[in-house]
Amino acid sequence: MIDEKGILFILSGPSGVGKGTVRKALFEKDTDLKYSISMTTRTKREGEQEGVDYFYRSKQTFEDMIKNNELLEYAEYVGNYYGTPREYVEATLNEGKDVFLEIEVQGALQVKKNFPEGVFIFLFPPSLEELKNRIVNRGTETEDLVKNRLLAAREEIEMMDAYDYVVVNDKIDTAVSKVQSIVRSEHCKRERVAKQYKKILEAD
């Protein structure tokens, strides 16, 4: 095999869409993927391990890292910081391993700015599918309800524009299988592979 760098995949989507479920099912099937380990300022709980559950850092260290752009994204949640350290991601990619990041939409948009070469997958709620069917079939919903749903759908679609792929989470198995196809096909992208071939040929 050619000496290829890993790819950073970002699985994201509106809250409640089932990102965690899809990610867990994916990791059961694909043991080659590495899950991105987050950094936090909250105290370590019993049974948790540094570098396994989280990287535990002081508030000062975390804020220094924010200043130095050493985080792909971060957020504050009930008084603590949570974020994705760039160094861990890049080191893992350099080992030729794919990194998988499951994250909220706001975090994903931060990652997009800091790591645009990532592959961004938007998990779409199955309710839009239903909504669409309702719209198409001109069902029995009141006009107001259809309008509200359309509005929410439109907001989601705006967020989608920063992403490379959209996967509808109607059935977990189908969604996982689509994400797996995306992972496999991204490794066949000419930009990635041709570069590697050329590098090897030029090295001669």
Added chain:
Amino acid sequence: MIDEKGILFILSGPSGVGKGTVRKALFEKDTDLKYSISMTTRTKREGEQEGVDYFYRSKQTFEDMIKNNELLEYAEYVGNYYGTPREYVEATLNEGKDVFLEIEVQGALQVKKNFPEGVFIFLFPPSLEELKNRIVNRGTETEDLVKNRLLAAREEIEMMDAYDYVVVNDKIDTAVSKVQSIVRSEHCKRERVAKQYKKILEAD
């Protein structure tokens, strides 16, 4: 499901790479794909059917179609024309079916000009893999032989640049499975899906 147009996939690569074998294995697994039917000026042979094996046309008709840019690509071979009629491809895509075209590199480059929205897959010979290993491992080949192979590899790599994906045909099953992943993931591309969602929402 959303009312999506089909995608034109072009499987190509240097002669002898095994395009036909991969295509046949793929069609055994994926019966939803439609194989592009070529047009020819050669006479119909016994057992062949119009619109199944080929579209049979006169030389005059074929040359008129060339003039009117009604062919995605064409070539002359032992006195007869062979080509891919644009109308058949577009009608099939409009039915929501994917069209699969297996073709030589020169033909693929013509299709790229006439139908840039197609998805171009370059099937890579496994011999380059071996070549690469030789280069990397600094094996026992003479310097001249390595140079000649590198030259051929370089020419192939130049052609690769027009393609979207590169699949190494080292094992048929692996190659077919990669092509299937490409087909599935292309249907998840945000540009395609978001457009469809927006169209449906705007139609309301």
